[in-house]
Amino acid sequence: MYQQQERYSLRPKVLQLLAYFLANPHQVIKRESLLSDLWQHGEYREAALTQSINELRQALGDNAQHPTYIRTLPQQGYQWICDVKAQKCAKKQLRLVLAICGATAITVGTSIVTSAFLERAEVQEVQKSALLILPLRNETGVQANAWWGYALESVLKEHLQHTHRLLPKSQTPELLTLPTEEQPSQLRLTLKPMQQRFLLQARLDSRHAEVVVEHLDQNFTEIAQQLLFMLQGQVTRLDNHIDPSPGLADYYRGLQALNEFGPQLAKPYFEAALVLAPHHLPSQLELAQIAWHQGDISQARARFAALDITHASAVLQARYYLYLGAFQKALGEFSQAKKNAQSALILAQQSQQIELIASAYQLRADIAWHLLQWQDYTMAMNAAYALVGSRSFAYSEAQRSFYLANPPAAGPQGKNLLNLAQSKKVLSHAIEYYRQSKDKIDLAKSLFAYGQNYLVPVSESEKSLLEALQIISDSGNFHLKTQVLTYLGFYYIQLHKGEKALYYLNQVELNEQFNSAIEQLNLLKAMAFMDIGLTHSDMDATQAAQRQFSVLLAAPDTSVMTRTNATLLLAWTWLKLDNLDKAQTLTERALADYQRFSISEAATYAAYTQMYIHLLRGQPERAISLVDLDKNKDVHLMLFYSSIAAHMTQNKALEQRSTELLSVLKNSAPLLQQLDEYKQQAGHNHIKHIMLLDAPYSVYCQSKWVLE
Structure with missing residues (x-):
């Protein structure tokens, strides 16, 4: 793309987007239309479109707030607002442009865009063949020689990226496990000793090349070029000696x-x-x-x-x-x-x-x-x-x-x-x-x-x-x-080994400027004390947890997430100490914050903690009001408390559905057994028996982990 004397290179997909706009000037184009026509498949389409719009604006020198070319219409889509004039171009120029990007040559002025493309024709991206460059196999017996492979690989990537779509090195383990016919092309390099010299072997699909290397010094640039010429079936060219940078x-x-x-x-x-x-x-x-x-x-x-x-x-x-x-x-x-x-x-x-x-x-x-x-x-x-x-x-x-x-x-x-x-x-x-x-x-x-x-x-x-x-x-x-x-x-902590958790957490040494990590560490230490207190009814550990949670809540710079987490966890400690008033106040605050910041999964913990408190207070109807079986059909304690509350109110339909959903979840057997035992105690003191059931903080026992 040319703007006066300046030349800009566009990614093929961005060029497709520009061509689409130029074919539909002054029309309001919905995002759904662009996604449907240009990004038919893939979960990332929304992000790709947004990024491509930004890239196109940047290339055009356009301003989203005061646009010359692309206007954003909230809730509607985009509109190309600049006049467009299409002209034919010389065949030679067209062939050149098609060869480069499979699309168009575009000149952008202040108000006129000249383009050479077939109107409304789909622009095809030139697909580069995928290539995986495997790490050099060092068979010299000297591990210190492995550095040379890193250098050689770097130079090869620099040259090959123009002709191939280079696959990330970190994908190698995954790609090599594919069936042979599904694996991408691979460049394999092997370095072997050879009579006080080295032999570098390369294989790219069915092509082979060998280069004798006198010394493993900074000659990797020349060697890489020599390899590429040989793999491409050309006569080796080493006319110009390349002086590598020192270091x-x-x-x-x-x-x-x-x-x-x-x-x-x-x-x-x-x-x-x-x-x-x-x-x-x-x-x-x-x-x-x-x-x-x-x-x-x-x-x-x-x-x-x-x-x-x-x-x-x-x-x-x-x-x-x-x-x-x-x-x-x-x-x-x-x-x-x-x-x-x-x-x-x-x-x-x-x-x-x-x-x-x-x-x-x-x-x-x-x-x-x-x-x-x-x-x-x-x-x-x-x-x-x-x-x-x-x-x-x-x-x-x-x-x-x-x-x-x-x-x-x-x-x-x-x-x-x-x-x-x-x-x-x-x-x-x-x-x-x-x-x-x-x-x-x-x-x-x-x-x-x-x-x-x-x-x-x-x-x-x-x-x-x-x-x-x-x-x-x-x-x-x-x-x-x-x-x-x-x-x-x-x-x-998840495994109810609070002492062991503290053993590892106490080994962490952090610079005080790593605020986020320190905050996370302090929350985890409080959770470890809480776990010890809840699991072993250890009053000292419970109080230590309460002190640390309170410190986090009092600090002005504690993040929203940590503050909300500490609020719920502190509520659990008060629940363990039978202080329902403090537990309920804190839980309500945590639930409101989780909902406000759309932390939906955490909100369910606060919700069923409230359900438990309502059950202890003899308010099963209020507990039922918090139930959403469609949304929380895989939440153990939500279903468990829902079954209890339904049984208390003789809501047979809700009781049956809650119990059925619970029964299909992994690790639900202990809860189902408690549910049966509770029903057998009908007519007795319900609060006494509810206190014998799993409390909200016992969710650690309801792990979705495979506990073999």
């Missing part, structure tokens, strides 16, 4: 160490690279991330601030904003993190690297979760899912499922069960794959995510989490170690 060998050694051992061993390599090349931006960027992963916030801030990415590539700029956004998210600076996540997404889309784009969407999802922006969260996760499949949920949605709000063992929301099932499969393959490779950090991350998946039996998840902790403890990545220790605390 690259140390940089790639750093990347190898980062993936295989962690930041502690990687850091000296990046520092060595900067000794030889003080302005090497990739090394500076990795050191900035390492600084905050190791808990040095002041150094991380200084390193990020010192980076000048003005003239850096789109890929490097995208990584910069991803790293900085993740750092700001960890500090609780969500507003700034959100802006940087958006910048990362735009730049990642310019680079057209799937992994970068998916990472940017996942960062946006993380931030939206903290900001309680559920629609943005869903759209971002769906977009990530569309790009990298269930792996997006394997590493992110697993953590989403551990709501500190809810008595944790309730497990995942029903709509996520399919995602969790697929993620479990993906992670199982990943663990097997990384055990055979040298990438210990990827193995630890896969083990960590696997241990968080609610569909994994407890006997497996505990082992997986502890192995992840062991690997990460030796890596120097304090940030990741903190995440694992924190989750282990949460994990053991």
